[in-house]
Amino acid sequence: DSGVTQTPKHLITATGQRVTLRCSPRSGDLSVYWYQQSLDQGLQFLIQYYNGEERAKGNILERFSAQQFPDLHSELNLSSLELGDSALYFCASSRGLAGMMGADTQYFGPGTRLTVL
Amino acid sequence: AQKVTQAQTEISVVEKEDVTLDCVYETRDTTYYLFWYKQPPSGELVFLIRRNSFDEQNEISGRYSWNFQKSTSSFNFTITASQVVDSAVYFCALTPIQGAQKLVFGQGTRLTINP
Numbered sequence: 001d002s003g004v005t006q007t008p009k010h011l012i013t014a015t016g017q018r019v020t021l022r023c024s025p026r027s028g029d030l031s032v033y034w035y036q037q038s039l040d041q042g043l044q045f046l047i048q049y050y051n052g053e054e055r056a057k058g059n060i061l062e063r064f065s066a067q068q069f070p071d072l073h074s075e076l077n078l079s080s081l082e083l084g085d086s087a088l089y090f091c092a093s094s095r096g097l098a099g100m101m102g103a104d105t106q107y108f109g110p111g112t113r114l115t116v117l
Numbered sequence: 118a119q120k121v122t123q124a125q126t127e128i129s130v131v132e133k134e135d136v137t138l139d140c141v142y143e144t145r146d147t148t149y150y151l152f153w154y155k156q157p158p159s160g161e162l163v164f165l166i167r168r169n170s171f172d173e174q175n176e177i178s179g180r181y182s183w184n185f186q187k188s189t190s191s192f193n194f195t196i197t198a199s200q201v202v203d204s205a206v207y208f209c210a211l212t213p214i215q216g217a218q219k220l221v222f223g224q225g226t227r228l229t230i231n232p
Binding site: 031035043045048055056058088090092104105106110113 | 160162210222
């Protein structure tokens with residue numbers, strides 16, 4: 001158990017809908033990352049938050065957005081869902097931020113499997 | 118741009134055999150971290166090891182060992198005396214020590230250990 005929790009574990013929805021995925025980082029971790037794992041794209045970085053602020057962005061679609069709250073949990077919002085958004089979405093957390101103490105290890109949650117029908 | 122290549126898509130061996138998973142990477146960063154993660158059939162990603170680019174000492178942890186060679190940009194992972202529980206998809210990943218801490222993953226190697 002990495003200490004990172006994600007809810008829900010599974011989500012089935014229809015095209016055009018909007019969903020919210022939730023992540024709670026390990027105790028003491030300030031950085032949260034979101035990744036998407038799909039069969040065709042593999043594991044892709046989406047976005048990073050550090051202590052409530054966006055710090056890095058990857059290939060995240062405009063239909064997707066995220067935020068990190070004062071209690072450090074994070075939510076990934078996916079809207080206008082398409083069939084191709086079906087994937088396993090991982091959240092990861094780490095202690096800090098590059099430049100402060102160097103890049104550190106990211107620990108991953110169990111993932112949320114999203115199925116868009 | 119950074120890139121991680123795991124050329125072996127699938128490997129299948131019999132229990133107790135040794136197996137090596139290859140990882141080759143490309144980066145322009147002078148300092149970086151390399152990682153191995155394991156994804157068992159249950160789906161979670163489990164951290165196995167992190168290696169600094171400035172430390173080429175090989176590492177052994179039980180039946181697992183890692184061979185980092187900066188000259189060939191490789192970070193290979195060997196499992197000695199494999200067990201059925203080692204069956205999983207293994208990912209090699211890279212991130213710079215400074216700057217955006219996004220992990221760049223290889224495509225993964227699916228390892229099947231047969232009894």
